[in-house]
Amino acid sequence: xxxxxxxxxxTELVDAALAGDRLALARILTAVENRTPVAEAALRRLYxxxxxxxxxGITGPPGSGKSTLVSTLIGAVRAAGRPVAVVAVDPSxxxxxxxxLGDRVRMQAYTSDRDVFIRSMAARGHAGGLxxxxxxxxxxxxxxxxxxxxIETVGTGQxxxxxxxxxxxxxxxxxxxxxxxxQAIKAGLLEVADIxxxxxxxxxxxxxxxxxxxxxxxxxxxxxxxxxxxxxxAAPDAAAERPKPKEPEVLVTTATTGAGVPELLASLDRHRAxxxxxxxxxxxxxxxEAQVWAILSDRLRAxxxxxxxxxxxxxxxxxxxxxxxxxxxxxxxxxxxxR
Numbered sequence: 137x138x139x140x141x142x143x144x145x146x147t148e149l150v151d152a153a154l155a156g157d158r159l160a161l162a163r164i165l166t167a168v169e170n171r172t173p174v175a176e177a178a179l180r181r182l183y184x185x186x187x188x189x190x191x192x193g194i195t196g197p198p199g200s201g202k203s204t205l206v207s208t209l210i211g212a213v214r215a216a217g218r219p220v221a222v223v224a225v226d227p228s229x230x231x232x233x234x235x236x237l238g239d240r241v242r243m244q245a246y247t248s249d250r251d252v253f254i255r256s257m258a259a260r261g262h263a264g265g266l267x268x269x270x271x272x273x274x275x276x277x278x279x280x281x282x283x284x285x286x287i288e289t290v291g292t293g294q295x296x297x298x299x300x301x302x303x304x305x306x307x308x309x310x311x312x313x314x315x316x317x318x319q320a321i322k323a324g325l326l327e328v329a330d331i332x333x334x335x336x337x338x339x340x341x342x343x344x345x346x347x348x349x350x351x352x353x354x355x356x357x358x359x360x361x362x363x364x365x366x367x368x369x370a371a372p373d374a375a376a377e378r379p380k381p382k383e384p385e386v387l388v389t390t391a392t393t394g395a396g397v398p399e400l401l402a403s404l405d406r407h408r409a410x411x412x413x414x415x416x417x418x419x420x421x422x423x424x425e426a427q428v429w430a431i432l433s434d435r436l437r438a439x440x441x442x443x444x445x446x447x448x449x450x451x452x453x454x455x456x457x458x459x460x461x462x463x464x465x466x467x468x469x470x471x472x473x474x475r
Contacts, residue, residue, distance in 0.1 A: 146177035168272045182279035189278035190408045193303030195289040200309040201335040205391040206288050212401045219251035221282035223273050271302045300328035301422040305407045307331045312342040329384040337388040350386045448473050
């Protein structure tokens with residue numbers, strides 16, 4: 137199982153990455169992105185070493201300045217003498233599956249800094265604003281010693297809420313006077329936000345947008361508290377299980393100048409400290425479930441395309457395509473086929 141010219145086995149690859157070899161780390165992340173056997177072997181060893189880093193998801197509508205803010209935030213983190221890694225997910229071509237990976241272009245200033253590692257990943261059509269392997273990539277970076285990991289999403293709007301399952305702290309960006317405040321509420325973005333950032337704070341209306349968002353968040357929080365008293369008949373315990381609405385801090389930054397970025401970093405550190413005090417079980421459980429279900433889905437699909445089951449799988453899909461079988465019955469049949 138060759139892992140590259142310099143590393144003949146996954147064990148050698150992992151040993152080199154743990155020793156600080158950035159080429160080995162990059163090759164592990166490539167294997168993770170491509171879901172190869174090397175990736176599975178590496179993660180089996182590295183995953184127990186992870187779980188210490190602070191994972192920060194950064195999301196928001198296109199044009200809100202996510203990549204510029206991430207670049208400036210890297211500078212603030214490095215000024216404090218701390219290592220930082222970035223997993224930047226770019227939209228991919230629906231035809232080739234490739235991506236521009238523009239974040240590497242924007243963050244060239246840090247390529248020679250060994251305490252900064254930036255990995256661009258193509259979304260490859262995965263809904264939710266994240267590549268399906270982003271969480272695994274973050275676990276690798278965590279295991280090799282990066283204490284702060286920034287996960288920047290594609291920026292596609294309403295599907296961005298998935299980042300909340302991949303991060304300990306979720307930062308939602310908005311731009312002033314773009315009407316995005318209402319859209320963010322419709323999309324559920326503000327429901328998953330731990331920190332809301334109005335970027336491009338040098339523009340007219342930035343402070344007004346921040347004030348409007350604070351007022352909206354108070355209203356949404358009150359509505360959420362009121363709604364928890366009304367359980368659905370089919371689930372009488374839903375009210376008790378429903379989480380308390382978040383009360384995100386609203387900050388104003390200007391990423392191009394760095395204004396407000398130290399305050400954002402301080403807010404991230406405060407949120408991390410509060411999470412440690414309260415216990416991170418909900419976020420960590422959500423992340424664990426997302427990873428395990430993704431692997432289960434991949435393995436079920438692989439098993440059903442194995443030569444032993446391929447004919448039955450293809451025949452079932454044709455019946456669904458011809459509307460001779462409904463998708464639910466098809467799923468039950470395929471599960472029975474595996475059993």
